Amino acid sequence: MSYTSYSDARMSLASSSKPRKTLxxxxxxxxxxxxxxxRTKTILVLRPYGSPQSAVSYKITEEDGTPQFTITGRKYSDRSCREFRDSSGLPLFELHRKWYRSNSWSVSLPGCDDATIATGSLRWSLGKTSLGDFNLSFENAAAFDGKREEEKMLTLNVERHGNALALFDIVDGDRKVAEVKESIHHNEKLNLRGSKTGYRPALDLIIMPGVDSSMVSTF
Structure with a gap:
């Protein structure tokens, strides 16, 4: 997931009262x-690995440990971003935080800040941000070639639920298409009292058929 949004959302202990949608x-x-x-309902596990600054800061695997993706530390290279790679080490994209706008970030092609794939920002409601909720806008790579460019644009809503355990629903219109939550099975202990400095839990990524698993990993 987006680690800027994840850490920010953990700072809020306000439990969401929004009704949750069905997967x-x-x-x-x-x-x-x-x-x-x-192509089938998929569960991946995001685990911390090494230090937050290392060449591999997180690994994303299938439940049996089969590698899928890796994510570098925020300051691993001379580029202030996180690099997402496939299981062979091939670069996929980068996650950048826009420091001049602390509540927004972008996903770009490897090595090219200007080749933006997606942009994310906290969601506004009634003139203020909705803590833990954000939007991700991007051109859907799976859209039919015959569509006009504006018809390929898509915005997903990411809704935070709960307080102590981070839980995010990725929502497309009227349906939840993926879910990110702290893993009960893959954490030695659960942080039940909110955010703690340096705490990096393992996360379960639950992905429905028809959804890009590499995309969900950026949340």
Missing amino acids: RSPDRDIAFRSQYIA
Whole structure:
């Protein structure tokens, strides 16, 4: 997931009262990269690895430990970003935080800040930000070639639920298409009292058919 949004959201202990939607597949495929679209309901596990500054700061695997993606530390290289790579080490994209606008970030192609794939920002409601909720806007790589560019643009809503345990629903219209939550099975202990300095829990990524698993990893 987006680690800027994740750490910010953990700072809020306010429990969401929003009704939660049921997990359902989207009515069309949704992707940054079409080759990573899940064809069955998929559960991946994001685990911290090494230090927050290391060459591999997080690993994303299948439940049996089969590697899928890795994520570098925020300041691993001379580029202040996180680099997402596939299981072979091939760069996929980068996550940048816009420091002049602390509540927004972007996903770009490797090595090119200007080649933006997606932009994210906290959601505003009634003139103020909704703590823990944000939007992600991007051009859907799985959209049909015949569509006009504006018809390919898509915005997903990410809704935070709960207080002590981070829980995020990725919502497309009227349906929840993926879910990110602290893992009960893959953490030695759960942080039940909110954010703690240096705490990096393992997360379960639950992805419905038709959704790009590499995209969900950026949340």
